[in-house]
Amino acid sequence: MAESVFDTFYSKFVETIQDSDLVHFEHELALSLEHHFFASKHGRKDEWDQSIAALPNVKTDNYRFDQGTVKIGDSTELEIGLSEFEDQLKRFMPWRKGPFDLFGSQIDTEWRSDWKWDRIAPHISSLKDRQVLDIGCGNGYHLFRMFGAGAKLALGIDPTLLFFYQFQLLSRFLPALPIHLLPLRGEHLPSFGQFDTVFSLGVLYHRRNPIDHLTELLGFLAPGGEVVLETLIVDGDRSTVLMPTDRYAKMSNVWFLPSTDALVVWMHRAGFKNVRIADINQTSTQEQRTTQWMNFHSLSDFLDPSDHNKTFEGYPAPKRAVIVADKPG
């Protein structure tokens, strides 16, 4: 029986936070993990544990997180052939967020998550020496970019177990770095009041109660801290909010798509100030697409085949805004 990755990840996280104020939340986080995570079963957990244990036992100091492709190691450090290694990595498909270059293996993910980062990075306060939190971080692609941009601690949370395993897979090749992923939901976290920057990218529309989500984000921030929100929006004025009657772009878990003006109202009412719209972008089928690392349907299958400005269901096609705002000091 392979050792479970769960047995080790929390102690590594606890070690890192000993010198920060987050140490006060150690017990509360442990209880939350106990309650929401360790108690839950997942059908592929044993299989993933075995696949992690079978990976090459190599650690590298050769990494770069300040470029579009998050790069860890190169092919000369690997004691097995590249195609054998890629077979191992493909056991963790679908790879959605990236791209990564892992010991020369180019993981061409469903999303060009680097494009999202490029739309965000010019508009936010420098991350140098900041403690940052990424709610709904997927496999942690943006956590690596945040650390690469100078953050002193990059903590992510995401409840999807596969993404937690992908993050463990990537981290096991690296030295101990202050980059962590806890397999939790935003609603399961304490109101830290500590983080300098809090990110919520591509999460708000998955929440049944978006105002609660914004209130939680405010609670995670230190006074004067910055929130960076990225979410699906629609055209319209401050009274426009689309609630799909059923699926949106074939996703069953999409609840509210506000206009940017409506979102600004939500942000103010949740308690943020200095709310600014940094970017608006219609998602292209080059940014989100099927690849050999994610061979399910992707954006082009979710759109109206005769009009890519509409979803399959006839709603406006996915358009995303980046909003930056401050917590009052």
Ligand code: SAH
């Ligand atoms: N932030 C990444 C991933 C967005 S995909 C990016 O922008 O590229 C949305 C992610 O939110 C998924 O990984 C999903 O597991 C996670 N998620 C869904 N509900 C959540 C919740 N309540 N709290 C935290 N994360 C959640």
